[in-house]
Amino acid sequence: MTDVLEGAHIAGCRIESVAGRGGMGIVYRATQLSLGRPVALKLIAPEHAADSDFRERFQRESRMAAAIDHPNVIPVYEAGEEDGRLYIVMRWVEGTDLHKELRAHGRIDAERAASIISQVAGALDAAHAAGLVHRDVKPANVLLSGDHAYLADFGLTRLASAETNVTTGGHFLGTVDYMAPEQFKPGPSDARADVYALGCVLFAALTGRPPFIRETVPQTMLAHLHDPPPVAIGAGPEFNRVLTRALAKDPADRYPSAGDFGRASLAAAEGRSVTEEERSVARGAAAPTMRRDDALWAVPTPTVDGVAAGPDTSPLRTYRARKRPRWLLVGAAAVLAAGAIGVAAIPGDSDEIPPPGSPVSEAQVERLARQFASAYSAEDSAKMSRLLTSDAQRVFPTDRQRGRAEVVAVYRDQFARNPQREFVLEGLEAEGGPIGRATARYRTGATTGTMTWDVILERGKPRITMIAAEPD
Known part of the structure; x- marks a missing residue:
C-alpha cells in the first residue's frame, strides 16, 4: 500500500x-x-x-x-x-503497546500483568455483550498509557455470527500464536475464543513468550489443537491453575467470560480467592455455542502444585517475536497501535505454491488416509514416508514420536516384528480445511480401534502431519 x-x-x-x-x-x-x-x-x-x-x-x-x-x-x-x-x-493514545514492552524488557511482574489482563478482559466483556468477538487479541493490540490499558482494533473485528474463521483466500482470521483451537476448524467461534487468546497474552506477559512456540506455522497450529498448556515457570501454582483453565482445548472448560478470567488473574496475583459468581455476559451471536469438540482422548493437565511460587531467577529478557515470511500469518483485526506492525497475506498467482495454512479439500484428506492404509497393508515404509510432513507426529495413548524419520522407523520396526496382512478402514469420514482431518475405525489382524489423520499442505502438496490412534 x-x-x-x-x-x-x-x-x-x-x-x-x-x-x-x-x-x-x-x-x-x-x-x-x-x-x-x-x-x-x-x-x-x-x-x-x-x-x-x-x-x-x-x-x-x-x-x-x-x-x-x-x-x-x-x-x-x-x-x-x-x-x-x-x-x-x-x-490517539500516547504510550506503547504490550508487544513492544515485552520485546524491550522481557516478561513483566505478576501484579502488573494481572492488572493489564483485567482491564483488557473488561473491554472484551463489553464487546461480547454487544455481540462482537475480537478474534485477534494479542500483545500488539494491547495499548499501554501509564497504568491504563486499552484493547485496540474493535473497528475491524468480525461479527461472531460469521460462518468461518478463514478468509475467502484460505487464510486465518487471527494471529496463530494467540488463536484458540476452534479457530483452526470449520464453523463459527464465540466469545470463549477471546478468553483463550487472552490466556495466551497472560502467559506471554508472565514468561516472555507465547505458550506454544514452535518452528513452523503448522506445528504451532497443531500445538494449540493437541498439546497441553505448558507450565509458566516462575509464575506459581495459582497463576498456573488460572492459565490451565483459560487455555483449555474445549471452550466449555474455560472461564465463561473474559471478566471471570480477569478476576481470577487478579486474585492469583494477590493470593486470594475469587468470590464473584461466574457467568457469561456474551449476547447474541457472541454467546457460547452448545457444541463440544470430541477429543480422541483426554488431554493431560500439567501438574502445577510443584512449581515454586517464588520469583524465577532466569534472565528476564526472554520475549521472542518471530520473524516470518509476510504470507505466513494474517491478522483479521490489524494493528491500530502506533508503531505496531501486523502481517499480511499476499495472494499469489494460481500456479504458485500456496502458503502454509491454505486449506486442503475433503477429497485430498480422504485419499491420503486411504493411501496410508494401503502403505500399511503393503508394509511399504518408503511409501508411508512420502505421505508424511517432515515434522509429522504419531500419537498413541502410551507413546509418541516426532519427525518423519522417527515415525517411519516405528512402523518399519513394527512390520519386521509383526508382518501385516491387512489394514482395513471402516466408516471413514473426512473434512477439509486449513487442517484437514480424517477419522475411521481400523482393523489389523486381531487389533481394532479408532485412528485419526491430520492433513495439511506442505510445499503445495497434501501431507499427513499427525497420526493419532486409540486401540480398543
Whole structure:
C-alpha cells in the first residue's frame, strides 16, 4: 500500500506521520481539523477496500464498534469512505503497546500483568455483550498509557455470527500464536475464543513468550489443537491453575467470560480467592455455542502444585517475536497501535505454491488416509514416508514420536516384528480445511480401534502431519 504524503487531508484529518503498518492497511498519526485534536487514522489496504463483502462488513461492524462505551476500548470517532478509500478515525493514545514492552524488557511482574489482563478482559466483556468477538487479541493490540490499558482494533473485528474463521483466500482470521483451537476448524467461534487468546497474552506477559512456540506455522497450529498448556515457570501454582483453565482445548472448560478470567488473574496475583459468581455476559451471536469438540482422548493437565511460587531467577529478557515470511500469518483485526506492525497475506498467482495454512479439500484428506492404509497393508515404509510432513507426529495413548524419520522407523520396526496382512478402514469420514482431518475405525489382524489423520499442505502438496490412534 502506497504511503499518503504528510500534510494530505483525508476524512477531515491532516496526515502528520506514519505510525504503523499492518496487513489491513496503514495507521497514521493525524490531526482532526474540526477539533484540532490528535487522532489515529487508519486507511484500509486497497485489496480489502475493493472487496464488496468486506466493505459492507466494515461499515456495519465499525458502527457496532463505535457503540461500545468502555474505558478500556479505544473509541472510534468516525468510519467511512472517501475517494474510494475506507478509513477509520480513533483516539490517539500516547504510550506503547504490550508487544513492544515485552520485546524491550522481557516478561513483566505478576501484579502488573494481572492488572493489564483485567482491564483488557473488561473491554472484551463489553464487546461480547454487544455481540462482537475480537478474534485477534494479542500483545500488539494491547495499548499501554501509564497504568491504563486499552484493547485496540474493535473497528475491524468480525461479527461472531460469521460462518468461518478463514478468509475467502484460505487464510486465518487471527494471529496463530494467540488463536484458540476452534479457530483452526470449520464453523463459527464465540466469545470463549477471546478468553483463550487472552490466556495466551497472560502467559506471554508472565514468561516472555507465547505458550506454544514452535518452528513452523503448522506445528504451532497443531500445538494449540493437541498439546497441553505448558507450565509458566516462575509464575506459581495459582497463576498456573488460572492459565490451565483459560487455555483449555474445549471452550466449555474455560472461564465463561473474559471478566471471570480477569478476576481470577487478579486474585492469583494477590493470593486470594475469587468470590464473584461466574457467568457469561456474551449476547447474541457472541454467546457460547452448545457444541463440544470430541477429543480422541483426554488431554493431560500439567501438574502445577510443584512449581515454586517464588520469583524465577532466569534472565528476564526472554520475549521472542518471530520473524516470518509476510504470507505466513494474517491478522483479521490489524494493528491500530502506533508503531505496531501486523502481517499480511499476499495472494499469489494460481500456479504458485500456496502458503502454509491454505486449506486442503475433503477429497485430498480422504485419499491420503486411504493411501496410508494401503502403505500399511503393503508394509511399504518408503511409501508411508512420502505421505508424511517432515515434522509429522504419531500419537498413541502410551507413546509418541516426532519427525518423519522417527515415525517411519516405528512402523518399519513394527512390520519386521509383526508382518501385516491387512489394514482395513471402516466408516471413514473426512473434512477439509486449513487442517484437514480424517477419522475411521481400523482393523489389523486381531487389533481394532479408532485412528485419526491430520492433513495439511506442505510445499503445495497434501501431507499427513499427525497420526493419532486409540486401540480398543
